[in-house]
Amino acid sequence: MTFSIHRASIPVLLRGLANLSGILAKGEAFATEKNIDPAELIQASLAPDMYALARQVQVASDSAKGCGARLAGLEPPSFPDTETTFAELCTRIDKTVAFLKGLTEAQLAGAESRKVTLKLRGREVSFKGDDYLLNFALPNFYFHLTTAYDILRHKGVALTKPDFIGGI
Amino acid sequence: MTFSIHRASIPVLLRGLANLSGILAKGEAFATEKNIDPAELIQASLAPDMYALARQVQVASDSAKGCGARLAGLEPPSFPDTETTFAELCTRIDKTVAFLKGLTEAQLAGAESRKVTLKLRGREVSFKGDDYLLNFALPNFYFHLTTAYDILRHKGVALTKPDFIGGI
Numbered sequence: 576m577t578f579s580i581h582r583a584s585i586p587v588l589l590r591g592l593a594n595l596s597g598i599l600a601k602g603e604a605f606a607t608e609k610n611i612d613p614a615e616l617i618q619a620s621l622a623p624d625m626y627a628l629a630r631q632v633q634v635a636s637d638s639a640k641g642c643g644a645r646l647a648g649l650e651p652p653s654f655p656d657t658e659t660t661f662a663e664l665c666t667r668i669d670k671t672v673a674f675l676k677g678l679t680e681a682q683l684a685g686a687e688s689r690k691v692t693l694k695l696r697g698r699e700v701s702f703k704g705d706d707y708l709l710n711f712a713l714p715n716f717y718f719h720l721t722t723a724y725d726i727l728r729h730k731g732v733a734l735t736k737p738d739f740i741g742g743i
Numbered sequence: 744m745t746f747s748i749h750r751a752s753i754p755v756l757l758r759g760l761a762n763l764s765g766i767l768a769k770g771e772a773f774a775t776e777k778n779i780d781p782a783e784l785i786q787a788s789l790a791p792d793m794y795a796l797a798r799q800v801q802v803a804s805d806s807a808k809g810c811g812a813r814l815a816g817l818e819p820p821s822f823p824d825t826e827t828t829f830a831e832l833c834t835r836i837d838k839t840v841a842f843l844k845g846l847t848e849a850q851l852a853g854a855e856s857r858k859v860t861l862k863l864r865g866r867e868v869s870f871k872g873d874d875y876l877l878n879f880a881l882p883n884f885y886f887h888l889t890t891a892y893d894i895l896r897h898k899g900v901a902l903t904k905p906d907f908i909g910g911i
Contacts, residue, residue: 578855578873580746587877621789621897687746700911705746709755714908717885718892725893729789740882743868 581683584646584708585675588639591720592675594741595635596668598724598734602628603661605732613661619726626719628726630656632664635719636671642712643675645691646704647682749851752814752876753843756807759888760843762909763803764836766892766902770796771829773900781829787894794887796894798824800832803887804839810880811843813859814872815850 606613620627626634633656644651652674658664687705694700702711724739774781788795794802801824812819820842826832855873862868870879892907 578746578748578751582873583746583751583877590878591882621893622899625896695911702911705750709751710758711908711911713881714759714885715904717882718889718904718907721886721889722893724886725789725890728793729897731790736883736886739886740879743863743870743874743879 579680579683580646580687580705580708581680584683584686584712585643585678587713588642588675588716589672590741591716592635592639592668592672594739595632595720595723596665597741598727598738599632599661599664599668601734601738602727602730602732605727605730606661609731614659616727616730616732617659617661617664619730621722621726621729626722628723629658629664631719631723631726632667633658635716635723636667638712638716638719640671640674641693642708642716643678645693645712646686646689646708647678648686648689649682747848747851748814748855748873748876749848752851752854752880753811753846755881756810756843756884757840758909759884760803760807760836760840762907763800763888763891764833765909766895766906767800767829767832767836769902769906770895770898770900773895773898774829777899782827784895784898784900785827785829785832787898789890789894789897794890796891797826797832799887799891799894800835801826803884803891804835806880806884806887808839808842809861810876810884811846813861813880814854814857814876815846816854816857817850 602616606616617629618627641651658667689704690701691704691707692699692701724734728734770784774784785797786795809819826835857872858869859872859875860867860869896902
């Protein structure tokens with residue numbers, strides 16, 4: 576298989592989402608084990624004006640489905656941001672995974688040259704597909720995955736790097 | 744230009760390192776402005792058993808030069824982990840940038856199929872080049888970039904997402 580924009584996007588996003596599910600499962604187990612309210616983790620953030628864990632997961636989901644959809648020339652599906660429990664966040668991830676798994680290699684063929692336009696902080700921004708994936712969507716996706724991990728680590732959950740990287 | 748493993752690695756790493764330099768510059772300016780010892784930021788971490796800021800930057804540098812070198816079939820250059828100031832961390836980033844800029848597209852041609860072997864936690868692990876880049880090197884690179892950002896945000900530095908994403 577030659578290197579392609581499909582290879583660099585869909586399986587990468589699916590892998591990151593699977594790792595995120597595992598990280599959240601360890602967060603939930605920690606809350607149970609320590610007998611603390613799971614909401615204390617779900618509402619935790621690293622600074623008063625940073626997103627809390629739930630929002631980090633929602634935005635990671637948005638980044639992933641937005642990336643897959645836009646590279647395929649589709650409108651991203653809209654999911655309401657209503658999750659307040661670990662179970663609901665995991666369902667959100669599962670829905671995101673199901674959407675991405677529905678995208679075919681053929682739909683992404685040539686996506687490196689596709690014009691991608693999105694609204695960022697109120698203004699329209701256009702990218703070439705490869706720049707969108709590599710300069711915006713993937714860094715953004717990893718930012719929210721890592722910050723979800725960092726929030727849980729900061730709260731005492733015994734995560735290690737392999738939880739973030741996944742099986743190799 | 745077709746999508747290539749060079750496009751998905753070297754310019755991506757260079758962009759991330761430039762953003763990291765900018766983030767550190769804001770950290771240093773914050774220390775000056777608030778009249779706090781820069782070492783308080785450089786030695787800060789999000790959990791007692793997580794790497795401090797300096798080590799996050801060193802490992803981001805290691806991920807970047809390791810990735811470029813291994814995809815080109817070269818031995819990664821070794822830099823001593825001795826940085827203790829913002830200026831020294833920026834020099835480390837500059838050295839990493841200089842190394843990556845010395846790699847040519849021709850050196851990375853076909854790297855998606857190159858066998859990459861590295862030692863991880865004491866055991867030898869082999870990857871196909873594309874799996875190495877996408878499942879290991881890039882997630883690891885972004886993990887340390889994001890955690891550097893998160894540490895500084897947690898310490899009160901007024902960073903915003905564009906500092907992490909860079910100009911678009």
